[in-house]
Amino acid sequence: MGRAPCCDKDKVKRGPWSPDEDAKLKNYLAIHGTVGNWIALPKKAGLKRCGKSCRLRWLNYLRPDIKHGGFTEEEDTIICTLYAQMGSRWSAIASKLPGRTDNDVKNYWNTKLKKNFMAGKVGLKSLTENDNTIPSTPSLTQSCNTFDAGYGFNNNEKNIGFDQIHDVGVSEIGASNNNIDMNPMVSMSQDNSSIGVNNNCDQAGDDESLEPLMDFGFGVGSDFASSCCFPEWVDFSYADIKTN
DNA sequence: AACGTACCCAACCGCTTTTGC
DNA sequence: GGCAAAAGCGGTTGGGTACGT
Structure with a gap:
């Protein structure tokens, strides 16, 4: 029933x-x-x-306040940025774009923007202290600063490419997860559609020790992995976290 | 010109969350 | 607190149109 x-x-x-x-x-x-x-x-x-x-x-x-025209480059950037941060929460993303509806944003992403994003044609917005465009979120990863702490990434560097975080060791993961506090490794899945945390308590390189941490929900091609970058403020705390 | 394919977008479906009793 | 109804939301579908062969 x-x-x-x-x-x-x-x-x-x-x-x-x-x-x-x-x-x-x-x-x-x-x-x-x-x-x-x-x-x-x-x-x-x-x-x-x-x-x-x-x-x-x-x-x-x-609704009288609906915008019916095409999306601007600025809107493209905001959508990509927010999608990277919070995933497919279309109503939340649309709320940051005056005159746009969740249906609009969703359709636009699925038909056009996703491809441009994958191809690296759309950049992501950098967050500044005073940037109110992006909602404040609890941070799962400290992002660039975390990487910076142990591995010498330049704090002024705005973008970290997926190829840069592929198999790079990090000294700390922001979330207090006791299972991953022993020098975890961050790795891309084979199709680059997700990032896993490898608990170093297990043998390094053992696939079974890879704890899925983040799933982007789309199969990111290798072109994307090598061409697309995420700015330092992007965290993925809203991304789907898979359990085994 | 005819046909097939890709693309766009409005609308629907059904699940989840919120609200009121 | 429990339940049902309403609202909100994201995924999916299908019709129309543009484009390529």
């Missing part, structure tokens, strides 16, 4: 919205506002639509 459907699919219209339906929805919301019950809205507004469909149509298309 699944969850009960939110509406009777036989009695509601589906598919693309007509200009007439858009007008009805807009008019209703102009008078009554968006605060209220979306499930009851279609009936009140004279629409044969599911409430969820009405909500989505309003949020993704009809």
Whole structure:
């Protein structure tokens, strides 16, 4: 038994919205506002639509503050930066882009931006002390500074390439995980789609000792690994952490 | 011109989270 | 605190269009 459907699919219209339906929805919301019950809205507004469909149509298309044009380079950079930091949390990413919806950002990423990102055509934004663009997050890794502590990376260096962190030993991982406090190794998975932490308590190089730490959710090609860089402030605390 | 393929994006689906009783 | 309903969210689908052969 699944969850009960939110509406009777036989009695509601589906598919693309007509200009007439858009007008009805807009008019209703102009008078009554968006605060209220979306499930009851279609009936009140004279629409044969599911409430969820009405909500989505309003949020993704009809809202007056929606931007309908193409994305700017600045927006590209912000999306890539935030994606690297928090993964596919599209609503959170969209909230940093005025006028953009989560659906917009998601579609744009999946169809265009991901490819450009992989190809290294889109850079990542560097974080400064006063940069409010990026939400503050608990840090799993201290990123560049951590690397810097033991391995002499220049603190002013903005970018660390995947090829640089491939199999590089680090002196400390920011998270307090007792299993990885003995000189862990950070390694890329074979397809470069994830980073694992190798607990040095086990024999180095033993695949079974590789603790998956981070999964990017996309198969990063070797081109990407060698061409793409992450700035020092990027942490991956929001990335999916797989357990065995 | 006809066909196949790739791309774009609106909309849907269903799971998770939040809210109200 | 428990439950149900509503809202929020991310993944996926499908129709339309552009482009290449």
